[in-house]
Amino acid sequence: MGVLRRTSRDIRSDSRLDVLHAVLSAGETTRNELTQTTGLSPATVATVVGDLIGEGIVVETKVTAGRIGRPTATLAMNGARGRVVGVDVAETYIRAVVFDAALTPLAHAQVARDEHVLDPDSVVEGIGRAVELVLAEGDVGRDEVLGVGVSLPGLVQGPNTVSVVVPNWTWHELELDRLRERVGMPLVIDNPLKAMATAELWLGRGRYFSSLATINLGTGVGAGIVLERRILRGATNSAGEWGHSLLVLDGRRCRCGRQGCVEAYVGVPGIQQTLREIDPGHALVRLEAQSDFIAALARAADSAEPDPAVDETIARTAYYLGSALADLVAVVNPEVVVLTGWTTWALGDKLLPATRRHLQEQAPGWSARDLLLEVSTVEGNSVATGVATTALERYLADVGLLTTQIPIAL
Numbered sequence: 327m328g329v330l331r332r333t334s335r336d337i338r339s340d341s342r343l344d345v346l347h348a349v350l351s352a353g354e355t356t357r358n359e360l361t362q363t364t365g366l367s368p369a370t371v372a373t374v375v376g377d378l379i380g381e382g383i384v385v386e387t388k389v390t391a392g393r394i395g396r397p398t399a400t401l402a403m404n405g406a407r408g409r410v411v412g413v414d415v416a417e418t419y420i421r422a423v424v425f426d427a428a429l430t431p432l433a434h435a436q437v438a439r440d441e442h443v444l445d446p447d448s449v450v451e452g453i454g455r456a457v458e459l460v461l462a463e464g465d466v467g468r469d470e471v472l473g474v475g476v477s478l479p480g481l482v483q484g485p486n487t488v489s490v491v492v493p494n495w496t497w498h499e500l501e502l503d504r505l506r507e508r509v510g511m512p513l514v515i516d517n518p519l520k521a522m523a524t525a526e527l528w529l530g531r532g533r534y535f536s537s538l539a540t541i542n543l544g545t546g547v548g549a550g551i552v553l554e555r556r557i558l559r560g561a562t563n564s565a566g567e568w569g570h571s572l573l574v575l576d577g578r579r580c581r582c583g584r585q586g587c588v589e590a591y592v593g594v595p596g597i598q599q600t601l602r603e604i605d606p607g608h609a610l611v612r613l614e615a616q617s618d619f620i621a622a623l624a625r626a627a628d629s630a631e632p633d634p635a636v637d638e639t640i641a642r643t644a645y646y647l648g649s650a651l652a653d654l655v656a657v658v659n660p661e662v663v664v665l666t667g668w669t670t671w672a673l674g675d676k677l678l679p680a681t682r683r684h685l686q687e688q689a690p691g692w693s694a695r696d697l698l699l700e701v702s703t704v705e706g707n708s709v710a711t712g713v714a715t716t717a718l719e720r721y722l723a724d725v726g727l728l729t730t731q732i733p734i735a736l
Contacts, residue, residue, distance in 0.1 A: 338374075339729040341366055342722075345374045346403075349384060350429065351533045354402045375401065381725055382407045383427065403428035408472040410721070411460060411511075412714030413453055414518065414707050415439075415478055417545050418617075420449075422456035423710040424464040427472065427718065429529065431706055433464030446501035454508035472721040473512040475713030476505065479546075481517040481563060481733075514713070514720045516733040518542070519566040521712030522666055523550025523557045528715050530704040535661040539654060540702065541568075543647075543669035545616055547589045551658055563733060569593065573650050591646040594620060594669060600642050605635035617668070624672040644677045648684025655685065656693045666702040674701045 344364045349355055352363070360371045378384035385404040389397045405426035414421045416439070423434045437456045439449070453476060461468065506513050516524075519542065526532045526540045532552055540550040547569035551558040558565045569589035570582050577586030578599060590596045594616040601623075602611050610626065613619040626636040651663060663685075665674055682699045689697070704711060722728045 333729075336729050339727070341370055341374050342377065342727055343730075345371065345378065346383070347528060347533055349401060349403055350528060354387060354400050356398050356400055358398070360401070377727060381722075381727060383722070383727070405430055408721075409464070409466050409470045410472050410714045410717045411457055411474040412521075412707075412710035412712070412717065413456060413474065413476040414521075414709040414713070415449065415453060415476065416709075420452045420456045421707055421710055422453075422460040423707060423714065424460045424466055425711070425714050429711070429715060429718070431711075432466070433460055434707075434710075435459035435463050446504065450501065450505050450508050453505065457509060468511060471511050473514065473717030474509050475521070475715075475717035475720075476509070476513065476515045477518045477521045477709045477713040478515055479518055481515060512717070512720065512724075514716050514733060516713050516716055517563060517566075518709045518713075519548040519550040520557055520559065520563070520733065521550075521709045521716065523552050523566075523712065524715050525704045525708040525712030526550065526664060526666075526702060527552055527555070527557065529711065530702055531662050531664055531698075531700070537658070537660045538662045538664065539658060539660045540708075541651070541663060541665050542667040543592065543665060544667040545594050547593050547667075549654060551660070553658070553660075559733070568650070568654055571650070571653065573646060588646070588650040592643055592650065596646075597623070597639065597643050597669075601635060601639045604638050604642075608635050610636070620669055620672045624676070627673070627676050640673065640676050641680060643673075644680035645684050647677065648681040649688055651681070651685045651699075652688035652690075652694070655689050655697060656691075659693050660697070662698040662700065664700050664702040666704065666708050670701055 345360055348360050348363045357371050357375055361368050382404055384401055386399040387402045388400045405428035407427035409424055411422060411424050418439055420437045420439055424432050426432055435456055437452045439452060522540045522542055531538055536555045538552045542548050549566045549568040551566055570587045572586050573588045573591055574586035578590040579585055580587035580590040598619055601608055610622050613622055626633045627640060686694050719730050723730050
């Protein structure tokens with residue numbers, strides 16, 4: 327296989343991405359500030375800004391007269407350029423969020439899912455319904471939409487085929503064709519781990535670090551990995567399934583069929599199992615709904631009345647998480663690890679200190695010496711945000727501003 331050579335067009339595309347990230351991060355900025363922030367030359371910044379203004383992606387918001395030389399123009403993302411939609415398809419819900427072109431959320435809608443109903447037609451219809459609801463909620467016309475991004479779990483892309491493969495749920499090209507027809511707008515699909523990494527890269531710690539891992543904690547767990555400011559996808563788009571790496575030899579049965587996976591210990595069902603092992607008669611053991619269980623666990627941990635079983639459950643979960651992250655850090659060696667997902671929002675402040683300590687203790691060599699472990703600063707549903715960002719990237723590629731390889735454009 328030959329080595330892929332970067333062209334001058336790719337270099338210009340990277341410069342545009344650098345400038346876009348800097349403008350998004352700053353909110354408002356100037357050409358001189360962009361030169362300092364990005365490290366690009368003044369001439370390159372001037373050219374890139376001209377390109378972005380020409381396509382209506384960036385606008386000059388005001389001009390300030392200086393004492394010497396030409397007036398200074400303030401730049402910002404042009405939110406009025408259009409709308410993008412991000413759709414997070416999860417086990418128990420489908421959530422759609424509509425954003426302006428500056429990636430500011432405008433409206434959201436959610437459709438409940440029965441996690442036991444897995445036929446593609448019902449999921450496709452749920453996605454279509456969620457998109458219709460969010461456009462109505464945001465008073466957005468379909469002609470205003472630059473693109474729709476949909477995150478599907480287990481998304482795998484091979485040389486000649488695309489599949490959605492999770493336990494008891496398999497789609498192939500026919501079902502994806504139905505999805506494209508149901509949405510009826512420019513559509514991209516991606517894996518949720520890649521979507522979260524995209525959100526972190528554009529709107530979170532990825533604006534300041536070139537290598538990071540975004541860790542999702544929920545029903546399932548996984549890692550979105552960014553190396554040298556590029557999302558790690560792997561040969562079939564399945565890189566990042568850290569949740570199905572081995573934590574305990576011959577350990578708990580994971581829903582993937584293996585024994586001892588990370589997910590079987592730090593996914594929500596794994597946390598429930600930990601509490602059952604500590605105190606089989608505990609009241610929270612009887613809570614079947616995962617969201618109810620995590621919320622109740624957080625309340626019990628915050629209660630003035632000590633609950634030793636809850637405290638021990640959180641302590642063990644932090645130990646499992648820190649140990650598993652130590653392995654990931656040893657392999658990937660990121661500058662920062664950020665935790666996200668609905669378990670993080672409920673329990674992050676309780677898990678973080680002990681997780682950080684166990685990670686530092688167990689990471690080999692110098693792999694975690696200067697590592698930062700934090701809760702993500704990306705607000706809202708990071709999967710929907712990330713996959714909407716991918717839809718915006720697809721639009722920018724369509725108009726010739728980027729050479730980004732969009733994961734799967736339908």
